Structures are given as C-alpha cells and as structure tokens.
Amino acid sequence: MTLEELSARQRAFADARAWGPFHTPKNLVMALTGEVGELNELFQWLTPEEAEAAPTDPDARARIEDEMADVLLYLIRLADVLDVDLIAAGNAKIDRNETRFPPGVGRTALEH
Template sequence: MTGVSGEESVSLDLLRQKMRDFAKERGWEPYHTPRNLLLALVGEMGELSEIFQWKGEVERGLPNWKEEEKVHLGEELSDVLLYLIQLSDSCNIDLGQVALRKLQLNAVKYPVSK
C-alpha cells in the first residue's frame, strides 16, 4: 500500500506541524488538552480494535483481506498515530527522541543473548 503523496517517508515533525496547523485553522487548540487528546486516542484505539475483533489470527501482510478493509485499517492506524503525535506535542514530549531512547533501554533490558 503506497502513501498518498508518493513520498518514501514522513517525519514525526512534519505530522506534528500539520496537526498544529489543522487544529489552529479550526480553532480547536483550546480543546486539545492532554486529557482530551488521550480520550480521543483511546476512542480511536477502540475503532482500530474493532477491525480485528472477529477475524481471529491475522497473517502478516493481510493476504486474505479485501482492499477496502486495508484502506479502512490504514485510516484507523492514521487516526491513532495522529492523536498520539498531538498528545505528545501537547505534553512537550519529543516522541521521536523518547522512542529512540526507549529502544536503547529495551536493548539493554532484552539483550540478543537472551
């Protein structure tokens, strides 16, 4: 599945700025508090979960899924990602940097030798 713009990668910074602009243009900033964004994220996680709810185990790559199911999945995954980025932004957390740090911590906690 390819992206809309055809770009190979999109940065978290670009998404964060686009979400800031999107909310500002609509006057939504006052409502985008950490609590509200977290609750919206949880709601979107519920919608994402519903897609898998009755499918049983799903193979990597979704070979048995219809194209419209994959599109719907992509939309819900995007909603989750965008709310997560907004939540981290509203908390002044650099999500990319803390994710890299967490990977380093996990490498120490779960070394290859285990």
C-alpha cells in the first residue's frame, strides 16, 4: 500500500464517521502531540538498553506498534487536510539536511 492509498483509506474512515468538522489542523496537531506523548511514555523510564530490547517483548512491541500507528495516521490525516505531500516534504527536508550536515564533519548527536 502506498502513502497515498493509506491517506485515502484514512480520509474515507473519517468521512464515514462525519469527523471532518473536528479534523481541523489545530485539533489534528493536538491529537498528534498526544499520541507522540503516549509513545514517549512507553520509553520514558527505560534505560537505553531496555529501550533497544523493548521490541523483542511481544506485549511491549504491540503497544509500541499501536502508538506508532496512531502517530502515523494523525500525521497522514493532517497532511491530507493541509494538502501537504509528505514524501516531497520529507525528501526536501533530507536535501536541506544534507547541506546543513555534510558527511564526515564529525558532528555528534548532541550538537544537533
């Protein structure tokens, strides 16, 4: 399935429930933020080692996948409402980052 097909499926899901009036950019951003918070909560107090191992636990993996799906679906819905091509926007951002952060410069993750 493509991103466009997933977006169309999400749009049809929302339309079938007459959620359009509630899917304003502000509301979608707030919902997206809430879902990112729920994903964050799954990792909040884990050590780096525990966080890396979390996906190997079936229950933890299911919760992680659920929250990641919520984040994805709200982001896709927001992009649909705002008419943003996420693939084009993502590629443009990587293009800008390639200029900002050339390989081999020795920057650490903490400098970003």
